[in-house]
Amino acid sequence: MTLIDETDTSTFPRTPRNTVRRLPARAAYDRNSVAAILDEGLVAHIGFAGDRGQPFVLPTAYARLGDKVIVHGSVISRMMKVLSTGVPMCLTVTLIDGLVLARSAFHHSMNYRSVTVFGEAVLVTDPGEKAAALKGLTDKLTNGGRWDDLRPVTSKEVAATTVLALPLAEAVAKSRSGPPKDDAEDMNWPVWAGVVPLSLVKGEPITDQA
Amino acid sequence: MTLIDETDTSTFPRTPRNTVRRLPARAAYDRNSVAAILDEGLVAHIGFAGDRGQPFVLPTAYARLGDKVIVHGSVISRMMKVLSTGVPMCLTVTLIDGLVLARSAFHHSMNYRSVTVFGEAVLVTDPGEKAAALKGLTDKLTNGGRWDDLRPVTSKEVAATTVLALPLAEAVAKSRSGPPKDDAEDMNWPVWAGVVPLSLVKGEPITDQA
Numbered sequence: 001m002t003l004i005d006e007t008d009t010s011t012f013p014r015t016p017r018n019t020v021r022r023l024p025a026r027a028a029y030d031r032n033s034v035a036a037i038l039d040e041g042l043v044a045h046i047g048f049a050g051d052r053g054q055p056f057v058l059p060t061a062y063a064r065l066g067d068k069v070i071v072h073g074s075v076i077s078r079m080m081k082v083l084s085t086g087v088p089m090c091l092t093v094t095l096i097d098g099l100v101l102a103r104s105a106f107h108h109s110m111n112y113r114s115v116t117v118f119g120e121a122v123l124v125t126d127p128g129e130k131a132a133a134l135k136g137l138t139d140k141l142t143n144g145g146r147w148d149d150l151r152p153v154t155s156k157e158v159a160a161t162t163v164l165a166l167p168l169a170e171a172v173a174k175s176r177s178g179p180p181k182d183d184a185e186d187m188n189w190p191v192w193a194g195v196v197p198l199s200l201v202k203g204e205p206i207t208d209q210a
Numbered sequence: 211m212t213l214i215d216e217t218d219t220s221t222f223p224r225t226p227r228n229t230v231r232r233l234p235a236r237a238a239y240d241r242n243s244v245a246a247i248l249d250e251g252l253v254a255h256i257g258f259a260g261d262r263g264q265p266f267v268l269p270t271a272y273a274r275l276g277d278k279v280i281v282h283g284s285v286i287s288r289m290m291k292v293l294s295t296g297v298p299m300c301l302t303v304t305l306i307d308g309l310v311l312a313r314s315a316f317h318h319s320m321n322y323r324s325v326t327v328f329g330e331a332v333l334v335t336d337p338g339e340k341a342a343a344l345k346g347l348t349d350k351l352t353n354g355g356r357w358d359d360l361r362p363v364t365s366k367e368v369a370a371t372t373v374l375a376l377p378l379a380e381a382v383a384k385s386r387s388g389p390p391k392d393d394a395e396d397m398n399w400p401v402w403a404g405v406v407p408l409s410l411v412k413g414e415p416i417t418d419q420a
């Protein structure tokens with residue numbers, strides 16, 4: 001379900017919201033580039049407006065399942081309630097790949113891959129779809145078929161949970177990779193220059209002692 | 211400048227914006243808890259409203275310098291221009307510490323430390339303050355005194371750069387740590403349960419060959 005379709009060369013439409021203007025050469029509008037970044041991430045930052053346009057940005061686990069991004073939370077959570085009314089939202093996923101150390105401060109940068117998705121969330125109410133989304137979310141976040149080995153979810157647990165689907169219809173990726181790009185006249189400046197790679201790494205699993 | 215004052219026991223005021231309602235036991239309103247998370251992170255997600263309340267969330271490097279959070283970008287960037295008009299913004303920093311694998315899907319979670327900061331950015335225009343902020347940002351992001359070894363910034367570079375300071379006046383931290391919290395009756399369910407630690411790790415530096 002989360003497989004990327006290598007033969008899909010379709011791109012997202014460019015809209016006023018998702019058209020990259022700063023350093024546009026770093027943008028990619030094709031579905032596979034966007035999907036690959038979404039599939040590697042675990043946590044999105046979701047933006048929505050509260051009263052009088054106050055923006056809120058909250059970290060949230062997510063999973064891309066086909067052409068939707070699934071998020072979940074408590075039925076009484078403010079974020080879930082606001083998003084389920086179909087307000088415009090922005091869901092951003094960022095993978096940090098490195099610190100780019102140039103000879104000049106000005107050309108310092110970071111290597112990264114990031115995605116913004118715009119749209120309105122749809123409440124998943126159909127029981128079959130809701131169960132499938134929770135299974136898909138759980139298996140994606142835990143890297144495999146854990147769901148079937150778990151104590152089955154109860155109807156009370158499912159009822160306490162809001163599941164939202166954000167259609168993957170208006171999105172874009174932006175990324176930077178590679179070495180620093182210093183000015184030609186600075187190339188012999190006597191300071192170390194290069195990239196310090198950064199990545200989110202798994203440690204040794206800690207078995208629950210309880 | 212970025213040192214935490216261990217003797218400072220002051221807390222941020224609780225407002226309608228920054229009061230944690232979901233799982234409030236995970237909240238911390240004291241300055242040191244907030245500062246420690248901000249000082250460990252490299253990238254914030256900044257939320258601001260565009261036309262008709264459309265929220266935008268963009269990843270941005272930042273540094274806490276004393277009681278301000280500093281961000282920078284191009285003078286012609288949309289985000290910098292919008293934020294410098296003093297619109298309400300939300301700056302969120304998230305550190306991912308682990309995946310929490312419970313016996314039930316419902317009790318799966320993540321370990322994390324995150325901060326939200328609310329307020330309005332102030333444009334840093336004074337040349338001395340602007341240079342100090344760019345030096346502070348650079349040294350913080352690169353872990354030390356790199357600035358003094360770099361090819362000095364030019365006035366043209368500084369003029370091309372917008373520096374914004376978000377006062378650290380209304381903020382809160384939320385965090386989770388430790389093992390899964392399964393229901394008592396599930397403790398013998400035959401599935402591995404525990405925590406898979408996650409952290410952003412530095413790799414071997416790659417010297418620029420150019």
Ligand SMILES: Cc1cc2nc3c(=O)[nH]c(=O)nc-3n(C[C@H](O)[C@H](O)[C@H](O)COP(=O)(O)OP(=O)(O)OC[C@H]3O[C@@H](n4cnc5c(N)ncnc54)[C@H](O)[C@@H]3O)c2cc1C
Nearest residue numbers: 060061072073077078079228229230231232322324326384
């Ligand atoms: C890595 C990670 C993954 C998460 N995954 C999920 C998920 O899948 N589903 C889910 O429902 N929640 C998730 N959360 C928690 C989420 O960020 C919110 O705390 C939660 O959704 C409640 O939202 P609310 O608007 O109802 O919060 P409220 O409690 O009403 O929020 C009120 C105020 O509390 C503060 N606040 C709330 N959350 C945070 C936070 N995380 N960090 C700092 N300040 C905060 C903000 O200032 C906010 O305006 C995750 C958090 C982290 C860090």
Ligand SMILES: Cc1cc2nc3c(=O)[nH]c(=O)nc-3n(C[C@H](O)[C@H](O)[C@H](O)COP(=O)(O)OP(=O)(O)OC[C@H]3O[C@@H](n4cnc5c(N)ncnc54)[C@H](O)[C@@H]3O)c2cc1C
Nearest residue numbers: 018019020021022112114116174270271282283287288289
């Ligand atoms: C790890 C990281 C650190 C960054 N640090 C900084 C920094 O310190 N200063 C700075 O100015 N910029 C930084 N950026 C880039 C930043 O996210 C914006 O791209 C940039 O600030 C331009 O903003 P804008 O509103 O002017 O963009 P515009 O080009 O006007 O944005 C138009 C649209 O393009 C899309 N878009 C823009 N940026 C991104 C993105 N990063 N990912 C996905 N879609 C995007 C969005 O849909 C957006 O609405 C960083 C990015 C990453 C991933």
Ligand code: HEM
Nearest residue numbers: 022105106108109110271283284344348351363367370371
């Ligand atoms: C360690 C220090 C620094 C880091 C890690 C850093 C990082 C970044 C990153 C990640 C971007 C976004 C690039 C993109 O959109 O892909 C950026 C943009 C920018 N930075 Fe920095 N920066 C640093 C220091 C500086 C300094 C000291 C200056 C000015 C003297 C500066 C000026 C700029 C400008 C003008 C932009 C906008 C680029 C554009 O949109 O055209 N940076 N920086």
Ligand code: HEM
Nearest residue numbers: 061073074134138141153157160161232315316318319320
């Ligand atoms: C791998 C799978 C899952 C992960 C990683 C995960 C992660 C999370 C995280 C990080 C939170 C936020 C907790 C906080 O605010 O500190 C959360 C909240 C929540 N999750 Fe999950 N979750 C998973 C699966 C599920 C499933 C399958 C269900 C329902 C059957 C569920 C129901 C809930 C509910 C109801 C909340 C809201 C808690 C509250 O605000 O009181 N989760 N989840």
